[in-house]
Amino acid sequence: MNPVRPTKTENIRETLEAHGLKVTPQRSVVLGYLMSTDRHPNAEEVFQAVSLHLAGAISKATVYNTLNTLVAAGAIVEVSAEPGVTRYDANIESHHHFIDRETGRIYDIPWESVEPLCQTLGTDFSIQDYHVTFYGKALKHEHSPP
Numbered sequence: 001m002n003p004v005r006p007t008k009t010e011n012i013r014e015t016l017e018a019h020g021l022k023v024t025p026q027r028s029v030v031l032g033y034l035m036s037t038d039r040h041p042n043a044e045e046v047f048q049a050v051s052l053h054l055a056g057a058i059s060k061a062t063v064y065n066t067l068n069t070l071v072a073a074g075a076i077v078e079v080s081a082e083p084g085v086t087r088y089d090a091n092i093e094s095h096h097h098f099i100d101r102e103t104g105r106i107y108d109i110p111w112e113s114v115e116p117l118c119q120t121l122g123t124d125f126s127i128q129d130y131h132v133t134f135y136g137k138a139l140k141h142e143h144s145p146p
Helices: 009-018 025-036 043-051 060-073 115-119
Strands: 077-082 085-089 095-100 106-110 133-136
Touching: 009 025, 025 043, 025 060, 043 060, 043 085, 060 085, 077 095
Parallel strands: 095 133
Antiparallel strands: 077 085, 095 106
């Protein structure tokens, strides 16, 4: 079962326009799917999900190109969870990730929960940006594995 967050068509349109992108059916359905899930899917998983909505009207190449366009515009972000596999996240707010090594499930970790770590570096470093990925086993969480 794929936990889905509700997404309004207006939110999709606003997000595309706010990132300088023309609203097309393909971009809308790809972005809408990513905004509706917390699963951090790869391109193949996105294709499988959106092809149900645009059966025969969207190719794998279109999905890959749309994902690249959305990333380049800053409407979504890439998540590198494992070598050679890029996953996508419509949550563009600053946050970190926890990857369950048993299930492969990726969880969002609030930005502020890692902030104190930077303070331990002292004045030896000038941090401009950072992203932390934790690996382990999720012991308690409300969602089932993918």
